[in-house]
Structure formats: structure tokens, C-alpha cells
Amino acid sequence: xxxxxxLSQHISKRFNQExxxxxxxxxxxxxxxxxxxxDGLLALLEVDPELAKQVVDKDTLVNKMEVEIDETCTEIxxxxxxxxxxxxxMVSIIKTITDLERIGDExxxxxxxxxxxxxxxxxxxxxxxxxxxxxxxKKMLARALTAYxxxxxxxxxxxxxxxxxxxxxxDNLSRILLLKMxxxxxxxxxxxxxxxxxxxxxxxxxxxxxxxEYIVYLVKGRDVRHTSLDxxxxxxxx
Amino acid sequence: xxxxxxLSQHISKRFNQExxxxxxxxxxxxxxxxxxxxDGLLALLEVDPELAKQVVDKDTLVNKMEVEIDETCTEIxxxxxxxxxxxxxMVSIIKTITDLERIGDExxxxxxxxxxxxxxxxxxxxxxxxxxxxxxxKKMLARALTAYxxxxxxxxxxxxxxxxxxxxxxDNLSRILLLKMxxxxxxxxxxxxxxxxxxxxxxxxxxxxxxxEYIVYLVKGRDVRHTSLDxxxxxxxx
Numbered sequence: 001x002x003x004x005x006x007l008s009q010h011i012s013k014r015f016n017q018e019x020x021x022x023x024x025x026x027x028x029x030x031x032x033x034x035x036x037x038x039d040g041l042l043a044l045l046e047v048d049p050e051l052a053k054q055v056v057d058k059d060t061l062v063n064k065m066e067v068e069i070d071e072t073c074t075e076i077x078x079x080x081x082x083x084x085x086x087x088x089x090m091v092s093i094i095k096t097i098t099d100l101e102r103i104g105d106e107x108x109x110x111x112x113x114x115x116x117x118x119x120x121x122x123x124x125x126x127x128x129x130x131x132x133x134x135x136x137x138k139k140m141l142a143r144a145l146t147a148y149x150x151x152x153x154x155x156x157x158x159x160x161x162x163x164x165x166x167x168x169x170x171d172n173l174s175r176i177l178l179l180k181m182x183x184x185x186x187x188x189x190x191x192x193x194x195x196x197x198x199x200x201x202x203x204x205x206x207x208x209x210x211x212x213e214y215i216v217y218l219v220k221g222r223d224v225r226h227t228s229l230d231x232x233x234x235x236x237x238x
Numbered sequence: 239x240x241x242x243x244x245l246s247q248h249i250s251k252r253f254n255q256e257x258x259x260x261x262x263x264x265x266x267x268x269x270x271x272x273x274x275x276x277d278g279l280l281a282l283l284e285v286d287p288e289l290a291k292q293v294v295d296k297d298t299l300v301n302k303m304e305v306e307i308d309e310t311c312t313e314i315x316x317x318x319x320x321x322x323x324x325x326x327x328m329v330s331i332i333k334t335i336t337d338l339e340r341i342g343d344e345x346x347x348x349x350x351x352x353x354x355x356x357x358x359x360x361x362x363x364x365x366x367x368x369x370x371x372x373x374x375x376k377k378m379l380a381r382a383l384t385a386y387x388x389x390x391x392x393x394x395x396x397x398x399x400x401x402x403x404x405x406x407x408x409d410n411l412s413r414i415l416l417l418k419m420x421x422x423x424x425x426x427x428x429x430x431x432x433x434x435x436x437x438x439x440x441x442x443x444x445x446x447x448x449x450x451e452y453i454v455y456l457v458k459g460r461d462v463r464h465t466s467l468d469x470x471x472x473x474x475x476x
Binding site: 063 | 298301302304305308311312315316319321322325326329332333336416419420423426427430464
């Protein structure tokens with residue numbers, strides 16, 4: 001595909017291997033946070049404190065992976081002094097793992113809230129909109145990680161656009177929760193908890209969007225953050 | 239001071255200049271987001287929709303600075319291929335400006351909420367705890383930026399520790415707001431708005447903490463994220 005990244009050919013075969021290894025580490029970290037978000041949501045909907053605790057505990061693993069990949073990148077930068085697309089790859093990885101780590105933090109929040117919810121006797125299932133938002137955020141994250149693995153710019157731009165729908169869903173759910181609280185003040189604590197979870201999911205969407213922006217930057221060498229989608233599409237045509 | 243960073247001496251005087259320039263760009267961006275947080279808080283407390291609008295508008299300036307500094311760093315990495323402490327400086331800058339940009343986003347949220355609050359007829363002043371939290375977050379951010387300018391590791395560690403107090407303050411305010419909502423359901427919308435603002439301030443504290451962790455990484459070459467404070471102090475002693 002034209003829009004995919006062609007890593008420069010290196011004289012050193014070993015360097016190629018190193019780049020592939022760090023890329024696969026990032027994908028592994030991506031797979032882990034994807035599972036964390038999925039489990040965090042499930043624990044919330046099924047009121048499963050055991051699973052929730054696992055999610056909270058596993059966050060240290062996510063953090064550890066971030067530090068390790070960061071170190072690998074700094075080492076490669078120092079030793080190989082990459083230029084052009086390899087350098088952009090390094091910078092984009094350093095940025096991507098920051099977002100992956102923060103997605104991990106949001107999953108941890110889902111887990112912590114699921115534990116509290118189980119103690120307080122509520123269930124995330126009472127709001128079908130939460131499950132719906134969660135499913136869409138999971139899909140968005142999965143698509144972002146696949147686009148990252150394939151360095152697929154067209155898909156990345158589609159995903160960036162889909163964040164607007166997630167934000168709208170979040171706004172809708174917020175309104176529903178506000179009404180719920182006003183109707184029945186005894187439900188305020190419960191509704192607030194659902195609201196924190198919805199916010200965590202919405203932020204996962206934001207981070208998935210960031211990752212897609214790094215894909216465009218990496219492949220096209222253009223910084224698309226803070227740029228309107230129409231402008232990005234225009235630029236991509238060049 | 240022993241704990242301060244001694245940038246390596248470069249054969250090229252021009253390279254020294256470039257590093258100093260990018261560092262001063264970061265400090266300038268830091269000054270801007272500091273002002274944005276300060277103005278956002280003021281707009282909220284004084285119900286000043288004009289000032290709030292200025293904060294929202296100025297966020298594009300913050301975003302623009304991030305993109306520019308990012309480009310400068312990538313260019314320096316490509317052209318100068320720095321090693322050791324210079325390389326760490328570059329990586330730490332790339333990370334720091336991500337946090338500065340996100341502090342800018344939180345300030346923008348304060349501005350947007352201040353505008354809505356002015357339309358809904360409430361005032362942030364009704365909760366003295368919000369002003370108090372805001373002042374402490376502002377202080378923490380100012381200290382973090384000064385520690386960054388001076389590359390002061392001891393101070394950075396103190397600031398990392400102070401984030402716990404900010405989080406406690408936030409938790410307290412959250413409890414107060416919950417009680418308020420339960421007591422008077424007509425105040426739910428208002429209390430929720432204050433709650434979003436408090437969360438934005440708490441996140442500014444988180445980002446200030448991140449910046450301090452990059453200072454330790456930069457000066458000591460150790461990755462202190464996800465490390466307990468006692469462990470960091472132990473490591474610093476070496």
C-alpha cells in the first residue's frame with residue numbers, strides 16, 4: 001500500500017532486527033492494555049471484584065513495559081543515531097508508549113471503581129449506555145493498534161474521526177446520569193461512580209486518537225496534532 | 239550543586255546554543271501554561287466569562303508551541319545525533335512538552351467550565367476548597383517549572399511527594415461535593431461542574447509530577463516513574 005511505512009534498508013541487519021524487536025514490544029504492550037481495558041469493563045458490568053483486582057494488580061506490568069521500551073529506545077538512539085524515518089519511528093514509539101501507559105491507568109481506574117461498586121451494591125449493567133460506550137471504545141482501541149501494526153494512514157485518519165462519536169456518546173451518558181441524580185438523590189453516589197468510569201473510557205478513546213496521530217506523523221512525516229481532519233486529508237493527498 | 243545537570247561541553251558552540259534555545263522554548267511554553275491555569279482558575283472563581291474565553295482561545299497557542307518544539311527536537315536529533323546527557327535532554331523535552339500541552343488542555347477545561355458556570359449563574363467561590371486546591375496546584379506547577387529551569391533534583395523529589403497532598407485535597411473536595419448533591423438535588427448540576435474543575439486541577443498536579451520525574455531521569459539518568467519515593471531517595475544517594 002502506498003500509505004504504508006517503508007522502513008529504510010539498513011546496512012546493518014542487526015539494526016533492522018532491533019527496530020523490529022522494539023516495534024513488537026510496543027505491540028505486545030498494546031495487547032496488554034487492550035486486555036486491561038476489556039477486563040476492567042467486564043469487571044464493571046458483571047460486578048466481578050476478583051477480575052477487577054487482577055486489573056489493578058496488572059497495571060504494574062504495564063508500567064514496567066513502558067520503562068523497558070523507553071530504555072530500549074534511548075539506547076538505540078544513542079548507539080545507532082538513526083536518521084529520517086528510523087528517527088521518526090523512535091520518537092513516535094516514545095510518544096505511543098506514554099499513551100499506552102495512560103490507557104493502562106484508565107483501565108486501572110475501571111478496576112478500582114468496579115471494586116467499590118461491588119462493595120456499594122451497584123452494577124454497571126444498570127446503564128446500557130455505559131456498556132455501549134465501552135464496546136465502542138474497545139473497538140476504537142483495537143482498530144488503532146491494528147493500524148499501528150500495519151502503519152495504515154488511511155485507517156488512522158478514519159479512527160481519529162471516530163473519536164467525535166465517542167465524545168458524543170459520553171456527553172449523552174453524562175446527561176442521562178445527571179437526570180438520574182436529579183430524579184433520585186439516593187442514586188447520586190452510584191451515578192457519580194458510573195460517570196467516573198464513563199470518563200475513563202472516553203479518555204481511552206482520546207489516547208487511541210493520539211496513537212493514530214503518531215501513525216500519520218510517522219508515515220507522512222507531518223505533525224497532525226491540533227490540525228482539522230479536512231486539513232489532514234488535504235495534506236495526505238499530496 | 240552536585241545534583242544539577244552539567245551539559246556536556248560541545249566542540250560545536252553552535253550546538254550548545256541550539257540546546258539552550260530549545261530549553262528556553264520549553265520554559266517559555268511552561269510560563270504560558272502556568273498563566274493559562276492561573277487565568278482559568280481566576281475566571282472560575284470570579285465568574286469572568288471574558289477572561290475564560292481568552293483562556294480557551296489561547297490554547298491553540300500552547301498547541302502550536304508543542305508542535306514547534308517537537309520539530310526542533312527531531313531536527314536536532316537528526317542533525318546532531320547527540321549522545322549521553324544531551325540525548326537524555328532531548329528525550330526529556332519531548333516528554334515534558336507532552337505534559338505541558340496537557341496542562342494547557344486542563345486549563346482550557348477550566349475556561350470552558352467558567353463560561354458555562356457564568357451562564358448557569360454559579361460561582362466557583364462558593365467552595366473555598368476549590369480556591370484552596372487551585373492555589374496549591376498553581377504553587378506545585380510553579381515549583382516544578384523552577385526545578386526544571388534549575389535542574390534541581392532534590393526539589394523535584396519534594397514536588398513529586400507533594401502530589402499526594404493535592405490528591406487528598408481533591409478527595410476531600412469530592413466528598414464535600416457529594417454531600418452537597420445529596421442534601422440539595424437542585425445543586426447537582428452546579429456541584430458536578432465544580433467537580434469537573436477540581437478534577438482538571440488535580441490532573442495539572444499529576445502532569446507537574448510527571449515533569450519532576452523527567453528532571454530526575456535527566457539529571458540522574460534513572461527512570462523514576464512508577465518507583466516509590468523511598469526507593470528514589472535511596473537511589474539518589476548513590
